[in-house]
Amino acid sequence: MNAQMPPEAILPASAPESRLDAxxxxxxxxxxxxxxxxxxxxSGLRVIVIDRDYEAVGASVRNFxxxxxxxxxxxxxxIAQASRRHWLAMAARANFWASEAGAVVIARTTTELTVLEELSASREPGQVVLLDADETARRTGRPNAAGIRGGAWLRDDLRVDPRTTVAKLAEWAHAHEDGSVRWNTAAIGFEASHDGGAVTVRTSRGILRALRAIICVGHDVDYLWPALAAEHQIRRCSLQMALTAAxxxxxxxxAVLTATSMLRYPAFRDMPSAARLHDEVLATRPELxxxxxxxMCTQRxxxxxxxxxxxxxSPTAxxxxxEDTSKLLLDEQSVILGRDLKVIQRWQGIYASSDVGxxxxxxxxxGLTVVSVTSGVGMTLSFGLAERTLAEFEPALVREA
Structure with a gap:
């Protein structure tokens, strides 16, 4: 089956009331x-995926x-560890690139190195491997170790190509004998299941009926269920990002992370020296x-x-x-890698954010479940969260990948 088949050919005008579409x-x-x-x-279910666009253009292709x-x-x-297992299994099934090369965190000060030492001591041996300055430089492609104290290798981190991975997954799902991915098909209304009956999803191309529907629209939850979005305090987080020539x-x-990464991710923030690191960055690089x-950076x-x-x-992106923000980020990354970088693309990323969770x-x-990752770790949590959500419907539903 062709994942890019014409929209007019992919959905009947309506489905007979006597049967389920999926x-x-x-x-x-x-x-x-x-x-x-x-x-x-x-797990053996019949699945239909719909999306309002002709291809994925949101947060899933605008990230690292x-x-x-x-x-x-x-x-x-x-959740992230469960997600990791499924990422690797699906990479093999859907034939997309996934790297187990981990991540390196560069430490340029004693405080940064102390946070890494504390994290390493708190984890199982081999998961957070401390590196000296020369090894850190070697693993990050720096011409020399000048200006760095050391670093750490994060063993379990994964990398995929955000520009191609979602398309590969969609193609695999559409080619599956029990799957269908229908682009340019917007959800415009829902009717709940009653007395164990089917749910109805009204779309711009007709009606779909199924046992359940899962709505994964990221920050656009407020367009469909504004009260729920307000309760969960969903905002839009806008990012400035760039692609440089090789x-x-x-x-x-x-992946290459820095002190500012340590200030954002929870495992680093849980460390005893995290507050001191924040104060150090505030005193030396408040503009960041x-x-x-x-x-941070990743290489495709x-x-x-x-x-x-x-x-x-903000509520609206x-x-x-x-341009000052873009220049600051690029200049800082050039210092981190010890290289001049030439920008060939810039873009705005947008994802859902919440202080609630x-x-x-x-x-x-x-029969209607809303799922949204309301932080900047959608790629990290996606499969692990899916495993949990599906298992709540039926404990035996999700087989080992």
Missing amino acids: DLVVVGAGIVGLAHASLALV GHACITAQSGELYD PEGLDLAP LDIAANV PDGTLIVGDSHAY IPFLD SYLVREVEP
Whole structure:
């Protein structure tokens, strides 16, 4: 089957009331929606995925392609580890690139190195491996170790190519004998299941009926269930990111994180020296905190670098990019890698954010469940969250990937 088949050919005008179109309808073909669809298909369910666009253009293609497993803590760590297992299994099934090269955190001060030492001591041997300055430079492709104290390798982190992975997953789901991915098909209304009956999803191309529907529309929850979005305090987080030309001679296997990354991810923030690190960055580089920076980068299979990012929060994403912010991020990344970088693309990322929790899972009506990752770790949590959500429907539903 062709995942890009003409929209007019992919959905009948209506479905007979006497039959179900699928066991599960998933609204949204981003990574969270496709994670739910993929695990449901592996479990033997009939699945239809719909998306209002002609291809994935949201947060799932605008990120670093980094599953930041190691830097999660508590419940999020458990979800991330489950997600890691499914990521690798689905990479084999859907034939997309996934790297187990981990991530390297560069430490340029004694305080930064202390946070890494504390995290390493708190984890199982081998998960957070401390590196000296020379080894840190070697793993991050720096020409020399000048200006750094050392670093740490985060073993369990994964990398995928955000520009191609979601499309590969969608193609796999659509080609599956029990799957269908229907682009340019918007959800415009829902009717709940009553007395164990079917749910109805009204779309711009007709009606779909299924046992359940999972709605994975990211920050657009407020368009469908504004009261729920208000309760969970969902805002839009806007990011400034860029793609640079492939630096000559750079073969960067791991993701590269910095002090600002340590200030954003919970496992680092849980460490005793995290508050001291915050004060140090505030005293030395307050402009990075002003834009809520996470200075990091990943290298795509074609050699280009994804660099970023800043964070700004509001109910509506303001579309205008600030050139001073872009320049600050690029200059800082150039210092981190010890290389000149040439920007070839810029873009605005947008994801759902909430101070209430890192994710939202809510059955809004019988048979209708809203799922949204309300933090910047959608790639990290996607499959693990899908495993939990599907298992709540039926404990034996999700088989081992």
